[in-house]
Amino acid sequence: MSTVGILGGGQLARMLALAGAPLGVRFLIVDSAADACAGQVAPLLKADWRDFDALDAFAKRIDVATFDFENVPADTAAWLAERVCVFPEPPALAATQDRLIEKTLFRELGIDTPAFAAVDSYQDLQRALAEIGSPAVLKTRRLGYDGKGQFRIKSSADIDVAWQALGGVPLILEAWIAFEREVSLIAVRGRNGEFSTYPLVQNWHADGILSASLAPAPHAQALIEPATRHARAIAEHLDYVGAFALELFVKDGRLLGNEMAPRVHNSGHWTIEGAPCSQFENHVRAVLGLPLGDTSALGVSVMLNWIGELPAAQPVLAEPRAHWHDYGKSPRAGRKVGHATLCADSATEMRARLARVARALGREAQVAPVVATLVDR
Amino acid sequence: MSTVGILGGGQLARMLALAGAPLGVRFLIVDSAADACAGQVAPLLKADWRDFDALDAFAKRIDVATFDFENVPADTAAWLAERVCVFPEPPALAATQDRLIEKTLFRELGIDTPAFAAVDSYQDLQRALAEIGSPAVLKTRRLGYDGKGQFRIKSSADIDVAWQALGGVPLILEAWIAFEREVSLIAVRGRNGEFSTYPLVQNWHADGILSASLAPAPHAQALIEPATRHARAIAEHLDYVGAFALELFVKDGRLLGNEMAPRVHNSGHWTIEGAPCSQFENHVRAVLGLPLGDTSALGVSVMLNWIGELPAAQPVLAEPRAHWHDYGKSPRAGRKVGHATLCADSATEMRARLARVARALGREAQVAPVVATLVDR
Numbered sequence: 001m002s003t004v005g006i007l008g009g010g011q012l013a014r015m016l017a018l019a020g021a022p023l024g025v026r027f028l029i030v031d032s033a034a035d036a037c038a039g040q041v042a043p044l045l046k047a048d049w050r051d052f053d054a055l056d057a058f059a060k061r062i063d064v065a066t067f068d069f070e071n072v073p074a075d076t077a078a079w080l081a082e083r084v085c086v087f088p089e090p091p092a093l094a095a096t097q098d099r100l101i102e103k104t105l106f107r108e109l110g111i112d113t114p115a116f117a118a119v120d121s122y123q124d125l126q127r128a129l130a131e132i133g134s135p136a137v138l139k140t141r142r143l144g145y146d147g148k149g150q151f152r153i154k155s156s157a158d159i160d161v162a163w164q165a166l167g168g169v170p171l172i173l174e175a176w177i178a179f180e181r182e183v184s185l186i187a188v189r190g191r192n193g194e195f196s197t198y199p200l201v202q203n204w205h206a207d208g209i210l211s212a213s214l215a216p217a218p219h220a221q222a223l224i225e226p227a228t229r230h231a232r233a234i235a236e237h238l239d240y241v242g243a244f245a246l247e248l249f250v251k252d253g254r255l256l257g258n259e260m261a262p263r264v265h266n267s268g269h270w271t272i273e274g275a276p277c278s279q280f281e282n283h284v285r286a287v288l289g290l291p292l293g294d295t296s297a298l299g300v301s302v303m304l305n306w307i308g309e310l311p312a313a314q315p316v317l318a319e320p321r322a323h324w325h326d327y328g329k330s331p332r333a334g335r336k337v338g339h340a341t342l343c344a345d346s347a348t349e350m351r352a353r354l355a356r357v358a359r360a361l362g363r364e365a366q367v368a369p370v371v372a373t374l375v376d377r
Numbered sequence: 378m379s380t381v382g383i384l385g386g387g388q389l390a391r392m393l394a395l396a397g398a399p400l401g402v403r404f405l406i407v408d409s410a411a412d413a414c415a416g417q418v419a420p421l422l423k424a425d426w427r428d429f430d431a432l433d434a435f436a437k438r439i440d441v442a443t444f445d446f447e448n449v450p451a452d453t454a455a456w457l458a459e460r461v462c463v464f465p466e467p468p469a470l471a472a473t474q475d476r477l478i479e480k481t482l483f484r485e486l487g488i489d490t491p492a493f494a495a496v497d498s499y500q501d502l503q504r505a506l507a508e509i510g511s512p513a514v515l516k517t518r519r520l521g522y523d524g525k526g527q528f529r530i531k532s533s534a535d536i537d538v539a540w541q542a543l544g545g546v547p548l549i550l551e552a553w554i555a556f557e558r559e560v561s562l563i564a565v566r567g568r569n570g571e572f573s574t575y576p577l578v579q580n581w582h583a584d585g586i587l588s589a590s591l592a593p594a595p596h597a598q599a600l601i602e603p604a605t606r607h608a609r610a611i612a613e614h615l616d617y618v619g620a621f622a623l624e625l626f627v628k629d630g631r632l633l634g635n636e637m638a639p640r641v642h643n644s645g646h647w648t649i650e651g652a653p654c655s656q657f658e659n660h661v662r663a664v665l666g667l668p669l670g671d672t673s674a675l676g677v678s679v680m681l682n683w684i685g686e687l688p689a690a691q692p693v694l695a696e697p698r699a700h701w702h703d704y705g706k707s708p709r710a711g712r713k714v715g716h717a718t719l720c721a722d723s724a725t726e727m728r729a730r731l732a733r734v735a736r737a738l739g740r741e742a743q744v745a746p747v748v749a750t751l752v753d754r
Contacts (some may be wrong), residue, residue: 001705018398021391021418022649023690024703024715041398041418272399273653276698276720285694294697298675313400317662320671321653326401328378338401343653 005062008069009036011327017042019280059083087287092238096262106257119171128173135176179249186268187231191289213303243283274301306338315360347374382439385446386413388704394419396657436460464664469615483634496548505550512553556626563645564608568666590680620660651678683715692737724751
């Protein structure tokens with residue numbers, strides 16, 4: 001029986017441990033917070049990323065290590081990889097930790113991206129904005145997630161306040177894209193190179209945080225081949241092992257690479273009930289060198305994220321083919337505390353399901369763009 | 378956030394904890410074995426059923442208690458019920474712990490059963506066998522499971538050896554039924570009386586232990602109404618709360634009550650992937666007073682039990698819509714160590730799936746009766 005160690009003990013680690021347990025896999029979580037929510041379902045070792053004594057004990061108790069959190073320091077990951085198998089491997093992880101390296105890689109692999117430029121000084125920012133034009137988005141190259149570390153520049157008048165907000169660390173300026181929609185592709189690659197993708201997902205964000213996902217994304221036939229090709233190119237270039245998400249904008253019907261998340265991803269949570277083998281189980285299979293599982297969609301799925309605090313569970317629990325996920329975290333503004341996934345055989349059935357749940361929870365605004373996008377096949 | 382205590386830490390407790398975790402429910406397991414397999418996924422308290430100090434500490438840490446194991450001593454359950462909510466309640470549990478009381482109840486509720494008689498002495502056994510005829514099955518009234526505590530009497534010449542094998546504890550003699558098939562109904566009843574059933578399941582046993590289940594049972598239309606009526610009558614009579622299984626024989630096209638299991642049941646394991654809400658999640662919902670979940674079947678499901686030791690996982694992992702369950706137990710003859718569930722949209726697809734898996738695992742004999750029973754709708 002193998003033990004998988006997970007760096008980071010949030011909801012992703014929690015769902016990995018729940019998905020891997022039926023395979024007979026054991027888990028050991030390491031997190032600096034003693035109350036990290038994955039510790040409710042698997043043994044937790046409390047340690048900082050620099051506590052090498054604790055990490056040494058961690059390495060001795062596991063067969064393979066993986067990540068709940070992509071911003072584990074690269075040198076911690078490299079140190080660990082000298083002692084135990086780590087997937088994705090540290091160089092692959094490092095390539096995705098820096099937005100400039102990531103977008104440069106996208107371009108090298110033939111993946112279109114929004115225009116971008118490195119910004120290391122105020123002068124760089126002036127020059128980059130002149131070149132890219134406004135609106136644009138200034139972002140930290142590292143450690144950003146859920147819209148954190150980003151500043152939208154509407155015009156050159158915003159330069160000073162943007163620089164005050166983010167200046168002092170390596171930055172990237174990106175053209176702001178008036179996209180038609182956002183999609184993501186969850187892919188998984190095994191230790192032997194086996195590669196598989198879930199259906200393309202359409203996503204909606206609110207305040208920079210994922211609000212809802214619809215899978216499969218409607219009217220996406222023309223996007224599937226290029227999205228899959230891009231994901232495969234990235235995975236093979238990085239010799240990536242595990243599940244990952246490629247986030248893409250659709251602009252004028254074409255794909256633009258936004259970012260890659262080197263881990264299971266919020267826009268793949270629907271796969272727990274909406275696919276035969278979830279992204280979580282497939283990630284566990286991949287890092288252990290097991291065959292990958294079936295990634296097809298079982299009907300239509302909609303994932304609704306619960307941010308800050310959970311709404312009432314009752315209307316979701318009472319709805320057929322609706323699934324409740326409470327991560328066991330305490331409420332806090334902007335924190336992902338849970339999600340619900342609704343499944344249905346048809347868009348018509350999904351519309352009715354969404355309408356009942358949204359009305360009962362007062363979540364009509366969250367659900368409206370999804371309902372407007374659902375199409376009958 | 379509620380904590381559910383589970384008496385017994387086997388695979389049923391393990392699957393209850395895995396199913397309840399997404400609801401935000403916490404678990405605490407009590408078992409006399411420190412290595413009970415549910416302890417791999419939830420906190421485990423090592424204690425015997427008579428260790429009332431430990432049980433008192435257990436009661437203080439939980440909101441509601443339930444069972445992985447129906448043979449928890451009745452007085453332990455009653456003692457606990459004075460301190461914390463226990464579901465199913467001890468009187469309901471007690472009624473199912475004794476085969477004589479159980480079968481008498483079936484008769485009172487209008488459920489046909491095989492002929493039976495109490496046997497407390499050798500003379501009782503002679504008298505009962507003369508009355509019931511042979512073949513017959515002598516069983517201990519209490520503590521039997523998986524064919525344990527049973528002796529098949531082929532003719533009156535077997536009386537002495539049967540008495541030597543089982544005599545000395547309260548017994549029941551039952552007519553041996555040359556049934557056409559065995560079916561079971563998994564039902565669940567909420568704290569408010571809400572009642573729901575999964576589709577009828579057809580089961581095959583080997584050496585007294587469940588070998589395979591097929592859901593929904595084919596050609597069962599005429600059986601669904603009486604089976605559901607019987608399950609509801611039992612549940613309402615006992616004011617039962619939680620999931621349970623009613624095991625039935627089909628003889629001359631009619632149902633005969635065999636036994637009731639007052640807990641989630643091996644013949645309901647297919648519901649993890651084959652139904653929107655599994656028996657495990659529904660049991661947790663029921664004991665916590667939450668709305669019951671959707672019990673419909675998603676296509677056809679076949680569960681194959683792994684007894685003694687696990688076969689190779691690879692052929693199951695490589696098959697689409699096939700699911701592997703390793704309970705994390707060490708191998709031992711006659712021990713349930715895992716199962717696989719195969720799902721499909723049609724009997725044709727299932728036949729192909731079963732054939733591939735059976736061939737790869739050398740399990741043709743286990744699968745053959747299921748294949749012979751599958752019918753296209």
